[in-house]
Amino acid sequence: xFEALIQGLALVLQWNAFSLMLVGMALGFVVGLxxxxxxxxxxxxxxxxxxxxxxxxxxxxxxxxxxxAATTGDITSxxxxxxxxxLSAATVVDGHPMAKNGEAARALGxxxxxxxxxxxxxxxxxxxxxxxxxxxxxxFGSPELFMITVMGIACITSLSGQxxxxxxxxxxxxxxxxxxxxxxxERQSGTLRFDFGLIYLWEGLDLIPVLVGIFAIPEIIxxxxxxxxxxxxxxxxxxxxxxWEGIRDTFRHFWLVVRCSIVGVLVxxxxxxxxxxAQWMAYAHAVQSAKDAKDRSRFGAGDVRGVLGPGxxxxxxxxxxxxxxxxxxxxxxxxxxxxxxxxLIMGLHPxxxxxxxxxxxxxxxxxxxVIANVITVLVCLATLPWLxxxxxxxxxxxxxxxxxxxxxxxxxxxxxxxxxxxxxxFGAVGFLxxxxxWPRAPLVLGFVLGKLAETYLFISMxxxxxxxxGQPLVLFLMALTVFVIVFPYFQDRRTHAA
Amino acid sequence: xxxxxxxxxxxxxxVVAAYAVYAALGWPAKAALFPLVxxxxxxxxxxxxxxxxxxxxxxxxxxxxxxxxxxxxxxxxVGFVALVLxxxxxxxxxxxxxxxxxxxxxxxxxLSGVLAAAAWGFFHLVFQRLLHFPFEAGLMADWF
Numbered sequence: 001x002f003e004a005l006i007q008g009l010a011l012v013l014q015w016n017a018f019s020l021m022l023v024g025m026a027l028g029f030v031v032g033l034x035x036x037x038x039x040x041x042x043x044x045x046x047x048x049x050x051x052x053x054x055x056x057x058x059x060x061x062x063x064x065x066x067x068x069a070a071t072t073g074d075i076t077s078x079x080x081x082x083x084x085x086x087l088s089a090a091t092v093v094d095g096h097p098m099a100k101n102g103e104a105a106r107a108l109g110x111x112x113x114x115x116x117x118x119x120x121x122x123x124x125x126x127x128x129x130x131x132x133x134x135x136x137x138x139x140f141g142s143p144e145l146f147m148i149t150v151m152g153i154a155c156i157t158s159l160s161g162q163x164x165x166x167x168x169x170x171x172x173x174x175x176x177x178x179x180x181x182x183x184x185x186e187r188q189s190g191t192l193r194f195d196f197g198l199i200y201l202w203e204g205l206d207l208i209p210v211l212v213g214i215f216a217i218p219e220i221i222x223x224x225x226x227x228x229x230x231x232x233x234x235x236x237x238x239x240x241x242x243x244w245e246g247i248r249d250t251f252r253h254f255w256l257v258v259r260c261s262i263v264g265v266l267v268x269x270x271x272x273x274x275x276x277x278a279q280w281m282a283y284a285h286a287v288q289s290a291k292d293a294k295d296r297s298r299f300g301a302g303d304v305r306g307v308l309g310p311g312x313x314x315x316x317x318x319x320x321x322x323x324x325x326x327x328x329x330x331x332x333x334x335x336x337x338x339x340x341x342x343x344l345i346m347g348l349h350p351x352x353x354x355x356x357x358x359x360x361x362x363x364x365x366x367x368x369x370v371i372a373n374v375i376t377v378l379v380c381l382a383t384l385p386w387l388x389x390x391x392x393x394x395x396x397x398x399x400x401x402x403x404x405x406x407x408x409x410x411x412x413x414x415x416x417x418x419x420x421x422x423x424x425x426f427g428a429v430g431f432l433x434x435x436x437x438w439p440r441a442p443l444v445l446g447f448v449l450g451k452l453a454e455t456y457l458f459i460s461m462x463x464x465x466x467x468x469x470g471q472p473l474v475l476f477l478m479a480l481t482v483f484v485i486v487f488p489y490f491q492d493r494r495t496h497a498a
Numbered sequence: 499x500x501x502x503x504x505x506x507x508x509x510x511x512x513v514v515a516a517y518a519v520y521a522a523l524g525w526p527a528k529a530a531l532f533p534l535v536x537x538x539x540x541x542x543x544x545x546x547x548x549x550x551x552x553x554x555x556x557x558x559x560x561x562x563x564x565x566x567x568x569x570x571x572x573x574x575x576v577g578f579v580a581l582v583l584x585x586x587x588x589x590x591x592x593x594x595x596x597x598x599x600x601x602x603x604x605x606x607x608x609l610s611g612v613l614a615a616a617a618w619g620f621f622h623l624v625f626q627r628l629l630h631f632p633f634e635a636g637l638m639a640d641w642f
Contacts, residue, residue, distance in 0.1 A: 027628075030624060030628075165550065168543055168546060168547060168550075169547065171539070171543055172511065172540055172543035172544055172547060175515075175536045175537075175539050175540035175543065176511065176514070176515075176540055178532075178536040179514075179515070179518055179533060179536040179537055179540060182532050182533045182536070186525075186528065186529040188528045188529070189525075189526045189528045189529050191525050191526055191528075191529035193521075193522075193525065193529060193533060194518070194521065194533075217575070220571065221568045221571050221572065224567060224568070224570075224571040225564050225567045225568055225571075394603075396599075396602065396603030396604075396605070397599070397603060397605065397613075399571075399598070399603070400594060400595045400598040400599060400603075400613075400617075401595070401617065403574070403575060403578060403594070403598075404591060404594070404595070404617060404621070407575075407578060407579065407582070408587065408591075408621070408625070411582075411587070411633070412625070412631060415632065415633075415634070417579075417582065417583055417634065420579045420582060421579065424572075424575055424576065424579060427572075427575070428572065431568065431572075432503070432507050433507075435503065436503060436504045436507050437504075438507070450532075450536075454532045457532075458528070
């Protein structure tokens with residue numbers, strides 16, 4: 001195994017593979033900055049180019065591109081409040097307030113370093129777990145996956161803020177998100193729900209226009225109303241000086257970063273859960289890890305832990321995602337389904353062969369994840385002081401470009417003009433939510449998990465009736481869900497008692 | 499008494515939830531289950547929130563002109579979407595950047611022109627040349 005590991009490294013460092021990885025990384029860098037064109041869409045666009053490549057070159061090119069897109073998505077999220085990737089929306093919640101407080105460089109340093117740690121943990125998980133992951137993946141059927149989504153939804157309690165009123169608003173938004181996820185054709189009976197006679201709504205609402213509208217447009221309106229730069233009147237010296245502070249933050253909260261990376265790996269392994277879920281669950285875990293209610297209230301206003309958690313999970317999930325793809329040919333996400341296409345183009349068959357005959361190719365993927373992230377983080381860290389200066393540009397000058405980013409990004413997700421209208425609509429709703437103090441994170445969490453929850457529930461009911469409710473792992477996950485809901489209240493009571 | 503913004507927002511949410519529940523009642527059980535399970539608690543919570551807002555002290559007034567400025571920016575966004583609809587992205591990108599910089603930000607002709615050209619250049623290079631991304635031409639292309 002060790003020999004294959006070294007052989008994998010040597011394969012990636014070959015001139016052809018390495019230079020193609022750099023080309024892929026450059027593409028991934030640009031794509032990551034643009035909302036809408038996610039890593040999956042870019043993989044699909046670039047798939048035709050791999051026909052003439054060897055397997056190692058193809059995976060270096062594709063994975064280099066995909067893993068960098070996940071990392072650089074955090075940059076626009078933090079600097080402008082515009083989620084660079086659908087997956088990096090959770091970074092907006094605390095990252096952009098940090099930029100507004102003049103701590104853009106610190107937030108970026110923290111996001112990049114935690115991304116690197118996450119990527120390494122994800123790659124390590126991929127390297128060591130392929131032989132042992134089979135029982136874990138096979139243990140998780142629809143009932144268990146349904147309970148995982150319910151546990152994710154239960155994180156709403158942590159994302160809603162302090163006090164009964166905030167919890168009420170948080171749960172209302174969570175239910176609204178879940179309700180929005182039901183728009184479109186119901187998969188069991190084919191019934192069209194809330195389609196208002198529009199063919200556009202048959203497929204349901206897409207995540208990108210909803211996310212970009214809810215998070216980015218209120219920030220752009222706020223910038224226009226303030227008539228200042230993003231960082232307000234923060235001194236220029238402070239802006240660029242925080243990079244090392246952000247890096248130190250990663251190691252100051254190292255166990256949080258490790259735990260959130262593990263959350264990312266586990267969610268990545270589960271089929272269908274996706275990176276957005278990993279980020280929000282990691283964010284919720286970071287909030288839950290706060291010492292007490294007062295400590296927890298700092299989240300949402302620019303707490304670096306709210307950047308570290310999602311940053312780590314975003315990249316560790318890549319390693320987790322690859323595990324079932326390589327080991328069983330079961331893709332964990334849309335991007336991995338496209339990567340599976342690359343396997344077939346290369347004449348490789350995921351499964352036992354990848355763990356024996358092609359083990360060196362498998363390990364070359366592990367090394368690609370690590371090397372691509374190390375190079376990206378080093379390049380970004382070198383340019384961060386300048387990047388963070390973007391937050392000093394006059395609002396009036398930068399605003400039309402932010403609007404372009406938002407609308408071009410929303411359009412590129414599905415190439416439908418109607419997506420622009422959805423972005424506008426959710427932008428207005430997001431603006432009112434911010435204005436009247438309604439939390440946005442529970443709505444997004446509900447929306448992301450809603451469809452999955454409904455699908456898994458129906459499969460569970462169709463396959464097992466009600467008997468799945470008594471399965472041991474389901475009961476364990478139920479207990480864990482109750483713990484996730486009750487823990488913040490328990491913590492509050494303990495704080496009050498003290 | 500004129501209802502406040504928070505009351506109207508809560509009431510709007512209640513109306514959405516009520517419609518969802520009403521619509522779901524006419525569907526087969528399988529299709530109706532999830533919307534009902536989500537819609538009913540949303541309706542209850544939204545009504546509770548409206549009642550709480552009616553009893554709450556009025557919110558502090560926002561800075562003068564903030565509301566109209568927010569509306570103006572939103573109108574620019576609607577304008578951009580309309581430009582895209584009629585002229586397509588390739589035309590809308592430089593026109594929007596130029597008009598916004600000139601009319602809203604009151605920048606000079608030269609800077610507005612240079613930045614509009616830069617925006618078009620970036621759009622053309624990245625999306626059309628590099629990624630070969632297909633963009634719709636806009637309704638005007640069908641007219642001429």
